[in-house]
Amino acid sequence: MINKTVSNAEEAIRDIADGMTLMFGGFGLCGIPENCISALVKKGVKNLTCISNNAGVDDFGIGLMLHQRQVKKMISSYVGENAEFERQLLSGELEVELIPQGTLATRCLAAGYGIPAIYTPAGVGTEVAIGKEVRNFNGKDYLMEMAFDADFALVKAWKGDTAGNLIFRSTSRNFNPIMAMAGKITIAEVEELVEPGELNPDHIHTPGIYVHRIFQGKNYEKRIEQRTVRNR
Amino acid sequence: MLDKEGIAKRIAKEIKDGSYVNLGIGIPTLVANYIPAGFNVVLQSENGLLGMGPFPYDGEEDADLINAGKQTITTLPGSAVFDSAMSFGMIRAQKVDLTILGAMEVSENGDIANWKIPGKMVKGMGGAMDLVASAKNIIVAMQHVNKAGESKLLPTCSLPLTGVRCVKKIVTELAVLSVLPEGGFKLEERAPGVSVDQIKQATAGKLIIEGEIPEMVV
Numbered sequence: 001m002i003n004k005t006v007s008n009a010e011e012a013i014r015d016i017a018d019g020m021t022l023m024f025g026g027f028g029l030c031g032i033p034e035n036c037i038s039a040l041v042k043k044g045v046k047n048l049t050c051i052s053n054n055a056g057v058d059d060f061g062i063g064l065m066l067h068q069r070q071v072k073k074m075i076s077s078y079v080g081e082n083a084e085f086e087r088q089l090l091s092g093e094l095e096v097e098l099i100p101q102g103t104l105a106t107r108c109l110a111a112g113y114g115i116p117a118i119y120t121p122a123g124v125g126t127e128v129a130i131g132k133e134v135r136n137f138n139g140k141d142y143l144m145e146m147a148f149d150a151d152f153a154l155v156k157a158w159k160g161d162t163a164g165n166l167i168f169r170s171t172s173r174n175f176n177p178i179m180a181m182a183g184k185i186t187i188a189e190v191e192e193l194v195e196p197g198e199l200n201p202d203h204i205h206t207p208g209i210y211v212h213r214i215f216q217g218k219n220y221e222k223r224i225e226q227r228t229v230r231n232r
Numbered sequence: 233m234l235d236k237e238g239i240a241k242r243i244a245k246e247i248k249d250g251s252y253v254n255l256g257i258g259i260p261t262l263v264a265n266y267i268p269a270g271f272n273v274v275l276q277s278e279n280g281l282l283g284m285g286p287f288p289y290d291g292e293e294d295a296d297l298i299n300a301g302k303q304t305i306t307t308l309p310g311s312a313v314f315d316s317a318m319s320f321g322m323i324r325a326q327k328v329d330l331t332i333l334g335a336m337e338v339s340e341n342g343d344i345a346n347w348k349i350p351g352k353m354v355k356g357m358g359g360a361m362d363l364v365a366s367a368k369n370i371i372v373a374m375q376h377v378n379k380a381g382e383s384k385l386l387p388t389c390s391l392p393l394t395g396v397r398c399v400k401k402i403v404t405e406l407a408v409l410s411v412l413p414e415g416g417f418k419l420e421e422r423a424p425g426v427s428v429d430q431i432k433q434a435t436a437g438k439l440i441i442e443g444e445i446p447e448m449v450v
Contacts, residue, residue: 027302077358089353100361101357122324174315178315
């Protein structure tokens with residue numbers, strides 16, 4: 001097996017440079033690559049274009065990078081939880097492209113499947129359709145949306161092996177497997193890194209061919225955005 | 233007149249046994265509390281879950297298990313998780329039977345606006361555009377008029393659209409209305425204690441009234 005292991009987040013992101021386009025797995029704060037984000041904040045790379053469903057909160061997730069003004073542009077479906085984001089957007093420091101969540105997901109999928117573009121009905125007749133090819137199939141209009149082209153994808157998995165095979169846990173799966181497939185270089189951080197043979201091949205969500213670097217993350221905070229409980 | 237819980241209760245009557253349903257944030261979320269006991273209804277959460285269960289007991293929250301509103305939730309026996317592309321795949325392929333969501337405006341031809349107010353901070357459409365573009369059946373839960381007292385049921389939407397010609401039914405604090413394929417809000421039911429005249433006054437779009445309008449049973 002090809003060994004994809006790197007020692008830590010700093011080594012994994014060593015060649016991420018100013019101006020690159022990065023994908024971040026996660027939905028809200030669930031399943032985000034915490035270690036890679038911390039390393040990017042430490043490294044201080046700037047002018048990044050970030051493709052991520054959300055933009056974190058003020059003091060966690062991609063919000064940490066926004067605070068350091070490392071992000072030039074966000075491509076997201078929903079960005080509502082972040083005051084610093086709002087400030088930078090309104091002051092013109094930050095560019096944002098809002099796209100439908102299913103379009104975001106399927107543009108990742110297309111990249112990972114080697115398909116240049118997809119047709120989706122989401123956004124037909126709305127401002128999302130402006131400037132896009134509309135094509136009618138069987139009486140219904142669809143927008144052509146291009147596959148993403150990202151320099152790096154940063155994903156978080158529950159378990160992985162040194163060959164890069166990944167298993168996700170519960171709804172922290174979300175965008176992670178499809179972004180893992182979509183990056184030119186994919187970095188996976190995992191809660192538990194094991195040797196080849198320890199994961200059942202039938203249980204693999206992302207085959208290692210899509211993963212270029214893998215490391216066991218540390219100090220996962222796994223912050224909860226909306227803690228909702230019921231009484232016993 | 234109905235309160236929010238009343239709107240949710242009335243919408244719950246539209247849910248069929250054995251269906252897959254996606255509930256939006258706000259009043260739609262409350263609908264889950266009124267699904268009749270004994271019904272097998274599977275709730276889809278577009279972040280990647282079928283079979284959304286209730287909130288966890290205090291102390292049993294799992295950061296890896298949330299719904300599309302980022303709330304901690306639970307799974308149920310028979311639940312399944314999947315990635316975001318598959319989640320919207322099943323939405324586009326119309327495997328999800330019913331979508332219930334809120335709106336700022338609905339037009340008489342079924343257009344919906346619910347994601348953006350020009351001049352205000354725009355948070356994004358999330359999955360709403362995908363859901364309304366593909367769902368077989370869309371029910372809107374909303375107030376009949378906005379805070380300024382202006383009708384939200386309009387000839388054409390004034391706000392940026394989320395989707396076109398997609399809303400099938402609307403439940404407000406005043407009425408149940410269906411959107412006719414040829415255009416127009418057909419008044420189906422009045423809320424308890426609400427007159428047809430009140431509904432007329434609160435509806436700016438074309439309102440179609442045929443015969444006696446029954447009072448809804450909630």
